[in-house]
Amino acid sequence: MVFVKMCGLRDEDTVDHAVALGVDAVGFVLADSPRQVTAADAARLRGRVPDGVLAVGVYVRMSLDEIVATAAEARLDHVQVHDLRSADDVRVLHDAGLTVIRAVNTGGADTVDADYGADLLLVDGAVAGAGATWDWQDRSALPTGRWILAGGLTPDNVARAVATSGAWGVDVSSGIESSRGVKNHELMTAFAAAVRSRP
Numbered sequence: 001m002v003f004v005k006m007c008g009l010r011d012e013d014t015v016d017h018a019v020a021l022g023v024d025a026v027g028f029v030l031a032d033s034p035r036q037v038t039a040a041d042a043a044r045l046r047g048r049v050p051d052g053v054l055a056v057g058v059y060v061r062m063s064l065d066e067i068v069a070t071a072a073e074a075r076l077d078h079v080q081v082h083d084l085r086s087a088d089d090v091r092v093l094h095d096a097g098l099t100v101i102r103a104v105n106t107g108g109a110d111t112v113d114a115d116y117g118a119d120l121l122l123v124d125g126a127v128a129g130a131g132a133t134w135d136w137q138d139r140s141a142l143p144t145g146r147w148i149l150a151g152g153l154t155p156d157n158v159a160r161a162v163a164t165s166g167a168w169g170v171d172v173s174s175g176i177e178s179s180r181g182v183k184n185h186e187l188m189t190a191f192a193a194a195v196r197s198r199p
């Protein structure tokens with residue numbers, strides 16, 4: 001089974017819909033973004049997430065102190081951080097009791113080679129949440145094992161993307177939206193079905 005994370009959720013109905021579809025994780029963007037939610041919003045949304053589904057705080061350009069504080073306020077025990085600088089950063093987050101997803105915004109092999117001791121690696125397009133695909137064909141430039149593919153995934157391309165890249169999981173935001181920041185429940189349903197129907 002491919003691990004599925006739907007990211008940038010901002011309202012209760014959408015969280016409920018994602019959970020009903022059987023996703024493995026939902027993401028709340030605490031960073032500056034059209035999809036940004038406050039820590040208080042994230043806490044409210046987190047209340048809709050049952051045990052067994054990961055509730056992930058998503059961060060870029062925020063200090064480690066801010067990450068730890070907002071994750072605690074929202075009761076998020078998983079954080080996805082797009083600009084981790086070193087294994088020391090990961091250690092600080094681990095010491096705060098957080099499970100860490102290291103996100104790399106890439107397409108190139110050079111930034112994928114270190115996980116800094118993070119619990120999971122997510123390989124995204126050049127700009128997080130931009131809905132742009134990248135070249136995930138060259139497996140020699142991609143991680144092996146448990147890693148998450150992101151960047152421009154849609155109901156139409158996700159099955160092929162998983163088969164081509166060998167990814168263990170997928171993460172989507174723009175491809176399940178009607179417009180920037182507005183999730184579309186039909187596209188969410190289609191995405192979940194497409195992942196399950198993959199060859």
Ligand SMILES: O=C(O)c1ccccc1NCC(=O)[C@H](O)[C@H](O)COP(=O)(O)O
Nearest residue numbers: 007033128129130131151152172173174
């Ligand atoms: O989604 C955002 O706006 C965002 C802003 C800042 C940091 C991370 C952000 N999103 C991270 C995600 O997990 C997205 O799902 C991932 O980048 C894929 O996005 P998309 O290409 O739109 O599917």
